[in-house]
Each structure stands twice: as C-alpha cells, then as structure tokens.
Amino acid sequence: MIPNILTYFRFLFIPVFVWQYLGQNYLLAGLALALSALTDLFDGKIARKFNMITEIGILLDPVADKLTEGAVLLCLAIRYPLMWWLIGVYLVKEGFMTVAGAVMLRKKKKLGGAMWFGKVCTTVFYAITLVLTFWPNLPDSTATILMAICGGMMLFTFIRYAILYFHMAQNPRTGSFDTLQSIKDKQTEKNN
Helix, strand or coil: CHHHHHHHHHHHHHHHHHHHHHCCCHHHHHHHHHHHHHHHHHHHHHHHHCCCCCHHHHHHHHHHHHHHHHHHHHHHHHHCCCHHHHHHHHHHHHHHHHHHHHHHHHCCECCCCCCHHHHHHHHHHHHHHHHHHHCCCCCHHHHHHHHHHHHHHHHHHHHHHHHHHHHHHHCCCCCECCCHHHHHHHHHHHHC
8 A cells, every 4th residue: 555655655755865965965864864754644644535544554653653753863973963862852752652552452441643743853853853854064053052942842742742741640531542543534524
C-alpha cells in the first residue's frame, strides 16, 4: 500500500541524511530531511483518506519517526553542542511516551491517534531542524533561540501527554482500546 511505501522511504532517508550531513553536504542532507518530512505528512493522510490503515503501518510509522528524529538530533549535536540538552529532553519525552503507552495497552487503553500538540511539536521539530541543516552558518545566538523553541515545544508536549496519560489511568472510561477494524469502521463512517 502507498502509505507503507512512503514509510519505507522514510527509513531509507535516514542513512542518506546522516551520510550527507556528516560529509558536510548540507543542501543534500536538508533535501533528504525535507523529503522525509513530506512522506511523514502524506502517509497518514493517504492512509486515513483512502482507508489504507494497516497493522504494519501503525507499527512502522512511529518507529520511522523516532529513528529519523534521533538521527537528525545526533547529527546536529556534532555542529551545535547545545543540542545535547535537546537530546536529553527528547529522550525523556519519548521514554515516557513508550512506557506510558505500554502500560495503557496492558490496561486495554490507548490514544486514538496523535494529539494536536504532538503534531505541532513534530512540525516545529522539522521546521527548526531543516533551518539548522540548510543554514549551518547561522549565528550561534539564532541557533540557540531555535533550539530553545524546539525544546520548549517538546517540554510542552511532554507535559500535555503526561496529563493525558494520567487522566487515562485515573478514569476507567477514557481511552478505551480500539481494534484496527474499529478504526477502519470509524474512518469509513467519517468518509460517508
């Protein structure tokens, strides 16, 4: 299916980005990252619009996201030492999301998809990392401000998800488990 193929391309863009960035080919690295961001944007939209949601897509999409984001942060940390604190925030946020998600799944609960603040965080992440990639000679003060904005958005997102997961844990009716079939059924109803 097309959405899964787009996700596979995101996996392929990771080594291309790393290779080009480490080789100081910032334009090509930025293009690889931009293409990765576009495939991230379109795979979910296509899957929902054309009812192409699959178990493998649900599994692989977040893995591609996290591997891409991790590779980008590590590469940028070579050039921008302050990026290491952003990596720390990222690891705390993603570690929490992984553990909380696993705990909720054991309780037969899960989120119905990415929340608006998670989508905004991803957009901010890609926008800022693209700027830092395409323009590696930005003044340090500008790069620091951009990294602070990205880190602030990650912290905000972490707090919002923490509150949401806490609410799910406290309320037995919140976040009931949806099977893949019920997700498809809801999407079909929405499209009709």
